Amino acid sequence: MIRDAKLVRRAFFNRDPRLVACELLGKVVLRKEGRKMLAGRIVEVEAYLGADDLAAHAAAGHTARNAVIFGPPGHAYVYFIYGVHYCLNISCLPKGDAGCVLIRALEPVSGLREMAEARGFADLDLAAAGNLRKIASGPGKLCAALGITRPRDNGKDMVSPRSDLQVRDDGFCIEQIAVTPRIGITKSADLPLRFVIANSHFVSR
């Protein structure tokens, strides 16, 4: 059961975003919706660094919008993109140092019905081949599936037992990681900072 998975410690996020990104693969993002537990296993992430990384929001310096990634580790940085979608990041490194990991795709684990409905699939056949992939195979999709928004979740501590948005470790071991350039960016586009679980059926694209 997902409720038995242990909360990830803050020290886990108090490290280089590239290392955190790699090790986040296989962990679980948990959303508590009242009595319901919505959860998905992380299968795709991207690391965003500090001032040297022109693709990172942190490169613009400290602003009201990106303040969370300059703050303490283990907190949710949620931003609104293209006037349409939210994206979920988790802050890394100590307070004062910028860095985060973008969660790009989840394998649905718990609360599948609720997540499908949140995505607008009222009667999705959860048993049909390929349908589970529609729920959270992209950064905007997974936020919609878990009900993540900036007003509700930005700055939220994801390693607090009282938080309704957490990162947990259920002991799942991944076999192999694939590394590629990040998706959808134009600056620093060649850096190999995207990490996926090799052969996962639940990644974006």
Next chain:
DNA sequence: TTATAGATTGCCT
């Protein structure tokens, strides 16, 4: 004050 690009998605041809 106005313009433009952006860590995306889904619908159109």
Next chain:
DNA sequence: GGCAATCTATAAT
């Protein structure tokens, strides 16, 4: 494959 949707930050009038 093309493109609209439409918020935010930054650059250009």
